[in-house]
Amino acid sequence: MLITHLDCLNLAHWLHNTASEDGLGPICFAIVDAQGDLIWFERMDRAPARAANIAIAKAYTSLRMGDSTQAFKQRLERESLSCSDFMDQRLTAIPGGSPLALADSRIVGAIGISGRHIESDQALADAAALYFSSL
Structure with a gap:
């Protein structure tokens, strides 16, 4: 199964409402498909x-890493690696990204959130991933 436009719309609606109501400030969020291609982007007002x-x-x-960017950062630290060791200039070790998986754990995309403190970005990305798995 692929991530659909309707999935993105539902997730974006939930995420926009959640981020607007938690009092932590506006965000940018991006959704990529199973190949890593951007399929949805939103920059909230004043993000x-x-x-x-x-x-x-x-x-x-x-x-690409099949895990949160927080887990990727921890792996880099644990194994004394850097993003450049993976030969992909698009990688980042900044927390705030989470894979989007179906109920059977198949990863169909990922979400990235930025605009707040990295712990808040990661917590919101994880919450969005959990919400997505319930769709």
Whole structure:
């Protein structure tokens, strides 16, 4: 199964409402498909412009590594590696990306969130991934 436009729309609606109501500030968020290609992007009003490319990189990294960007960062630290060791200039180790998986654990995409403190970005990405798995 592929991630659909309707899936993205539902997730974007949930995420926009959640981020608007939690009082932590606006965000940029990006959704990539199972190949890592951008299929949805949103920059909330007053979200920092610098967060746009970071959100996209977080989603891409999460998809390519099959794990959260927080887990990827921890792996790099644990194994004394750097992003450049993976020979992919689009990877980032900034927390805030999570894979989007179906109920059977198949990864069909990923989400990247940027604009807040990295712990808040990652928590929101993880919550979005959990919401997506319930669709």
